[in-house]
Amino acid sequence: MSEQLRQTCRRLLDEGTVNVVIGYGEAPNGGAAIPVFIRQASDADRLVWNNRCLANLTTYLKRPEIRAMGKAAIVVKGCDARALVVLEKESQLVRENIYVIGMACDGMGDPAEAKCAACDAHTPAGCDEMIGQAGENVSTDERYAELEAFMKLPPAERMAYWQNELARCVKCYACRQVCPLCYCERCIVDKNRPTVIDTASTLKGNFAWAITRAFHLAGRCIGCDECTRACPAGIDLRLLNQSLARAAEESFGYRAGVDPAAEPITGNYARQDEENFIR
Numbered sequence: 001m002s003e004q005l006r007q008t009c010r011r012l013l014d015e016g017t018v019n020v021v022i023g024y025g026e027a028p029n030g031g032a033a034i035p036v037f038i039r040q041a042s043d044a045d046r047l048v049w050n051n052r053c054l055a056n057l058t059t060y061l062k063r064p065e066i067r068a069m070g071k072a073a074i075v076v077k078g079c080d081a082r083a084l085v086v087l088e089k090e091s092q093l094v095r096e097n098i099y100v101i102g103m104a105c106d107g108m109g110d111p112a113e114a115k116c117a118a119c120d121a122h123t124p125a126g127c128d129e130m131i132g133q134a135g136e137n138v139s140t141d142e143r144y145a146e147l148e149a150f151m152k153l154p155p156a157e158r159m160a161y162w163q164n165e166l167a168r169c170v171k172c173y174a175c176r177q178v179c180p181l182c183y184c185e186r187c188i189v190d191k192n193r194p195t196v197i198d199t200a201s202t203l204k205g206n207f208a209w210a211i212t213r214a215f216h217l218a219g220r221c222i223g224c225d226e227c228t229r230a231c232p233a234g235i236d237l238r239l240l241n242q243s244l245a246r247a248a249e250e251s252f253g254y255r256a257g258v259d260p261a262a263e264p265i266t267g268n269y270a271r272q273d274e275e276n277f278i279r
Contacts, residue, residue: 001103001132006044008101008129012073013041018099019070022060024053035060054108056224058083059180061093073099081124082222082257083180089264092183104132126260147242168233169206175227175237176213181220188212210240218244219265222257
């Protein structure tokens, strides 16, 4: 698949279809693949595809310096492709201005991470070009199996779990920086008149930050888990994000980024909604 990807990108650059390719390259230390930006067809050999291609590259499409390069081709996994749908719905990108290269994905990590084993987006949808063929998607029960097991624990145990997790937060905001759907020009944690969230790394402030960010991503998070992977303290935010994703699915039948034709649940309403204030 790596060679097929390189050939595809050489062609796109040679033909002038795109001006830059955003893909994965080998890390100097052999760890997780690093983002690379290929502007010359002769450099396409730097591109790789393997189980260390973890990063969600769609986050780079928000950056003005990347947009200044011209039309971009971007390499995406299934979960990454869903981010493109949400970003387009929220007017953060123009789909015609990017060329999407979908890569079939059966799990990332060594061995494949738990979240990848339960991913139901192995084959990216809505791509301009598709490379490889992945296995079947998983069921809803499999997707939320980890969350279901957690929710069966007594409330005290669940609170103790989150206290232990969030006590390690150092407020570096790596989770925010790596998230393709965090694009506010000024984040709520940067506002100090008035101060909405305690900027110090206290348990109270850490809870406020994690919960506020999770609610900002409600009905928007596409489950790429970049926030968990980027966290230097190893805080697992997966269950928090999954709980809101399942609520959106159960209450509104909506899953972020799956159906480009579906209207998002935020900023939208339906006449059959139960709340009377809408009418």
